Amino acid sequence: MSKKILTIDDSKMVRMIVTSTFLPYDCLIVGAADGAEGVEVALKEKPDIIFLDITMPVLNGIDTLAKIRASPEIAAIPVVMLTAESDGQRLGMADQLKVSGYIAKPFKGEQLIALTKKIIPLAPKPPEPKKP
Amino acid sequence: MNHSSEICIESVTEWLTQAVQDVSETTFSQAAYPARPLEKSVESGEVLVACIGIRGDCQLEVALHFPQLLAGRLASLSLEMPAAELDEKMVDDVAGEFSNMVVGAVKSRISDLEIVCAMTVPRVVRGTAGTPDLVQKVKAALAVIRGSAGPRDPAASAFNQLVFHVGEGLLHLEVQL
Numbered sequence: 001m002s003k004k005i006l007t008i009d010d011s012k013m014v015r016m017i018v019t020s021t022f023l024p025y026d027c028l029i030v031g032a033a034d035g036a037e038g039v040e041v042a043l044k045e046k047p048d049i050i051f052l053d054i055t056m057p058v059l060n061g062i063d064t065l066a067k068i069r070a071s072p073e074i075a076a077i078p079v080v081m082l083t084a085e086s087d088g089q090r091l092g093m094a095d096q097l098k099v100s101g102y103i104a105k106p107f108k109g110e111q112l113i114a115l116t117k118k119i120i121p122l123a124p125k126p127p128e129p130k131k132p
Numbered sequence: 133m134n135h136s137s138e139i140c141i142e143s144v145t146e147w148l149t150q151a152v153q154d155v156s157e158t159t160f161s162q163a164a165y166p167a168r169p170l171e172k173s174v175e176s177g178e179v180l181v182a183c184i185g186i187r188g189d190c191q192l193e194v195a196l197h198f199p200q201l202l203a204g205r206l207a208s209l210s211l212e213m214p215a216a217e218l219d220e221k222m223v224d225d226v227a228g229e230f231s232n233m234v235v236g237a238v239k240s241r242i243s244d245l246e247i248v249c250a251m252t253v254p255r256v257v258r259g260t261a262g263t264p265d266l267v268q269k270v271k272a273a274l275a276v277i278r279g280s281a282g283p284r285d286p287a288a289s290a291f292n293q294l295v296f297h298v299g300e301g302l303l304h305l306e307v308q309l
Contacts, residue, residue: 010253011225011226011228011229011232012211012222012225013207013210013211013222013225013226013229014229016210016211016212017159017210020212055232055236055250055251055252055253056253057253083236084232084233084235084236084237084239084240084251085236085239085240085243085251086236086240087239087240087241087242087243087244088243088244089243089248090243104240105155105159105232105233105236106154106155106158106159106233107158108158
């Protein structure tokens with residue numbers, strides 16, 4: 001069954017890297033450019049997993065995570081912090097809000113896939129149906 | 133309490149050097165290494181400058197100067213698009229994210245010393261290298277980043293300039309601690 005992945009990052013580049021990383025898998029990637037938009041998209045799309053940046057305009061990643069955890073409809077969605085700030089202070093704050101993992105930027109696509117597979121099952125993308 | 137004095141510019145330089153190499157190689161598959169003193173040419177032509185800072189008990193600002201050609205190449209590689217199809221916003225985004233990852237690595241090292249600090253969102257400005265117009269734009273961007281900390285006291289600050297080969301381009305960094 002296709003999985004839905006939400007990437008919340010103010011950088012289009014990072015959102016595109018996440019999208020291309022999961023291209024071989026049966027996934028639908030949705031994106032949001034800041035935390036406030038990310039919460040809205042999460043409520044609408046109910047993704048299976050969220051990748052969340054920390055340093056963002058409008059609503060930073062820690063505050064976004066707090067909002068997600070405070071919204072019953074999406075509170076249980078696994079969240080992985082995908083961030084350039086991989087120090088104990090930030091990760092400690094995120095830990096209190098029950099994150100499923102961290103990936104420090106810069107990251108390799110393989111790291112993202114490996115961690116995701118530990119959290120949700122990923123299946124290869126089914127072959128395109130042949131045109132008659 | 134301001135702990136900037138507990139961190140020396142040499143440590144910051146070492147962390148930045150490591151971070152530029154990591155980011156260039158991991159995200160953009162571009163080899164990066166410090167330029168030798170004789171190679172540190174003066175910048176010229178059109179550049180993008182990504183300004184970013186660390187606020188809190190440590191005050192640090194970094195301005196990363198990307199020649200337009202280098203910024204375009206990095207954007208083309210990371211967005212998997214031909215350079216001709218990129219617009220300014222896309223290239224600015226890549227320069228900003230490059231700076232975010234580089235300074236984020238330094239911020240993590242500072243935080244690991246139990247110094248409470250946070251990183252700002254990058255601000256990207258464009259102009260012609262060496263012109264008063266660009267100098268003014270960079271000053272204005274850094275002033276926004278410093279915010280309530282106000283202008284730097286040159287007597288109490290440390291400055292450094294670093295130059296790296298990134299792929300076929302030269303990346304200049306100005307660091308203020």
